[in-house]
Every structure is written in structure tokens, then in C-alpha cells.
Amino acid sequence: MIRQVSADEIEINTGTLRVRAQSECPHRKGRLRFGFVNPRRMTITCPLHQSTFDLYTGARLTGPACDGLRLSVLEAEHARR
Numbered sequence: 001m002i003r004q005v006s007a008d009e010i011e012i013n014t015g016t017l018r019v020r021a022q023s024e025c026p027h028r029k030g031r032l033r034f035g036f037v038n039p040r041r042m043t044i045t046c047p048l049h050q051s052t053f054d055l056y057t058g059a060r061l062t063g064p065a066c067d068g069l070r071l072s073v074l075e076a077e078h079a080r081r
Contacts, residue, residue, distance in 0.1 A: 001013055001014065001037050001039075002032070002033050002034075002035065002037060002044075003033075004023065004033045005020065006023075007023070008022060008023055008024075009021065009022060009023055010022075010023045010032055010033050011074075012037055012044060012055060014037060014039040014042065014055070015039060015077075016039070016076070016077040016078065017039075017042060017055060017056075017073070017075070017076050017077065018073075018074045018075040018076075019055055019071050019072065019073050019074060020071060020072050020074055021044070021055075021058070021069055021070065021071035021072075022069060022070045022071070025046040025048060025049075025051055025066070025069075026051075026060075026066045026067040026068070026069060026070075027046065027048070027049055027051045027063065027064050027065075027066035028048055028049060028064075029048075030046040030047055030048030030049065030051075031047070031048075032044060032046060032047075032069075034047045035047050037055075042054065042055040042056060043055060043061060044069070045063075046063070049063055049064050050062070050063050051063030051064055051066060053068065053069040055071070056073065056076075058070060058071045
């Protein structure tokens with residue numbers, strides 16, 4: 001589901017969505033390759049301080065204040081509901 005593709009990037013595959021994102025959380029540099037992906041909500045949660053980010057937009061949804069996650073959608077099976 002989460003694969004390290006370079007020192008700076010991870011690839012996240014939920015089965016219906018595939019994105020490439022920065023590998024460190026913008027809050028305190030938690031390593032997102034160890035994060036939790038929720039394929040139902042299309043989010044990733046940082047394992048360090050539980051900041052949660054939207055996998056379509058990179059926006060921070062919960063957790064400590066920080067910038068959004070830099071990401072790009074590589075493949076999406078269907079539009080967001």
C-alpha cells in the first residue's frame with residue numbers, strides 16, 4: 001500500500017487511487033512510509049503526531065497545524081464521491 005520510491009517520495013496505492021507524495025510529514029518530519037492509509041476515507045495519517053492528510057488534495061484534515069502534503073495523483077479509478 002505504501003512504497004518508498006526515493007529518499008523524498010513515497011507511492012500510495014489504495015487499489016482505486018495511486019498517488020506520489022513527499023515522504024516526510026510537513027509537521028515534524030515523521031516518516032509517512034510507516035503511516036496508516038485509510039482507503040475508505042482516502043487519507044494517510046502520520047505515525048508521529050497523527051496528522052491526517054487527504055490523498056486527493058494533500059490538505060491537512062486533523063492533527064497539529066502544518067502545511068498540506070505535497071502530492072500528485074498518478075491514477076484514480078473513479079471520481080471522489
